[in-house]
Amino acid sequence: MSIDLSKFPDNYVNCYKYLYDKLPNELKSVKMAIVCGSGLNNLADKIKNTVTFDYKDIPGFAVSTVAGHRGKLVFGILANSPVVCMVGRFHFYEGHSAQKVSFPIRIFRMFGAKVLVLTNAAGGLNPNYNTGDLVIIRDHVSFLNFTGSNPLIGQNESIFGERFPPMLNVYNHHLRYLFTQAAAQCNYTNLKEGTYICLSGPSYETPAEARFFSTIGDVVGMSTAPEATVGNHCGMQVIGISLVTNMVNQKPTLSSFKSPEEIAAQNYEAPTISHAEVIEVGNQKAKILEGIVEKFTEILEQNNFE
Ligand SMILES: O=P(O)(O)O[C@H]1O[C@H](CO)[C@@H](O)[C@H]1O
Numbered sequence: 001m002s003i004d005l006s007k008f009p010d011n012y013v014n015c016y017k018y019l020y021d022k023l024p025n026e027l028k029s030v031k032m033a034i035v036c037g038s039g040l041n042n043l044a045d046k047i048k049n050t051v052t053f054d055y056k057d058i059p060g061f062a063v064s065t066v067a068g069h070r071g072k073l074v075f076g077i078l079a080n081s082p083v084v085c086m087v088g089r090f091h092f093y094e095g096h097s098a099q100k101v102s103f104p105i106r107i108f109r110m111f112g113a114k115v116l117v118l119t120n121a122a123g124g125l126n127p128n129y130n131t132g133d134l135v136i137i138r139d140h141v142s143f144l145n146f147t148g149s150n151p152l153i154g155q156n157e158s159i160f161g162e163r164f165p166p167m168l169n170v171y172n173h174h175l176r177y178l179f180t181q182a183a184a185q186c187n188y189t190n191l192k193e194g195t196y197i198c199l200s201g202p203s204y205e206t207p208a209e210a211r212f213f214s215t216i217g218d219v220v221g222m223s224t225a226p227e228a229t230v231g232n233h234c235g236m237q238v239i240g241i242s243l244v245t246n247m248v249n250q251k252p253t254l255s256s257f258k259s260p261e262e263i264a265a266q267n268y269e270a271p272t273i274s275h276a277e278v279i280e281v282g283n284q285k286a287k288i289l290e291g292i293v294e295k296f297t298e299i300l301e302q303n304n305f306e
């Protein structure tokens with residue numbers, strides 16, 4: 001075993017050992033960890049020589065309760081590189097604490113992962129975006145962190161990182177640049193970059209909230225920031241990619257001064273949004289993202305990225 005387990009808290013050791021003992025030697029250490037967002041399970045399909053675990057069997061893991069999140073942890077080889085992939089993630093709105101949501105990230109660090117690839121389905125706020133666009137996360141605004149649900153609250157586990165970690169470069173610039181190269185090599189031309197707004201969910205935003213969020217960010221979702229916060233704390237190089245699964249409605253709600261007849265005469269259509277739509281777009285676009293993530297891994301290998 002390459003790490004001194006006596007230095008780690010028991011719950012991390014139990015989980016690490018459970019997985020470690022079942023892995024072949026070539027997967028006992030990984031370079032990269034990937035988290036699949038809603039509808040993006042197929043991202044894991046390119047991983048070879050896999051060893052798969054059910055979340056329900058892994059000590060310390062929560063279980064996935066959300067449609068579009070398979071609840072499997074996959075170790076394997078992607079583009080000649082040993083990786084671990086969460087096929088489905090945990091969310092705060094499922095009733096898990098921010099600490100529970102991000103618990104796997106520290107396990108991946110214990111397995112040696114330096115690079116953390118976070119993917120998610122998100123609503124587009126930036127009017128220049130379209131459904132189906134991929135957005136490299138440049139920075140985030142986390143309403144979870146603002147409101148007392150920072151995953152680093154509690155006793156600091158100094159084996160992982162410092163008490164007051166800076167958050168000035170959470171999303172690594174070099175990785176983001178290399179991701180643009182990977183996308184270009186895959187002939188993907190709709191790549192954007194933007195700020196991710198993290199909300200607790202599970203309700204989607206009201207139009208007034210959406211207008212407010214659009215003044216501070218480009219996409220909005222209910223994940224990623226806790227994982228990025230913990231990854232940054234334990235010294236991982238983080239990259240986040242949002243798939244715009246829907247454009248968020250920002251039009252003001254109906255005026256009180258208009259009669260139902262006047263509204264109908266304007267051919268008014270009530271806006272909607274559903275998780276089924278989010279998953280459908282995720283499934284449609286997962287192939288593209290899968291190809292780019294594989295190319296990205298290949299580029300990291302070529303660049304000896306550490
Ligand atoms: O962020 P991921 O897990 O991709 O999922 C996004 O999609 C769900 C809402 O449709 C929420 O869970 C939101 O966070």
Ligand SMILES: Nc1nc2[nH]cnc2c(=O)[nH]1
Nearest residue numbers: 121122123220221222278
């Ligand atoms: N909050 C939020 N999360 C999402 N996840 C996917 N789409 C959306 C959205 O429109 N809003």
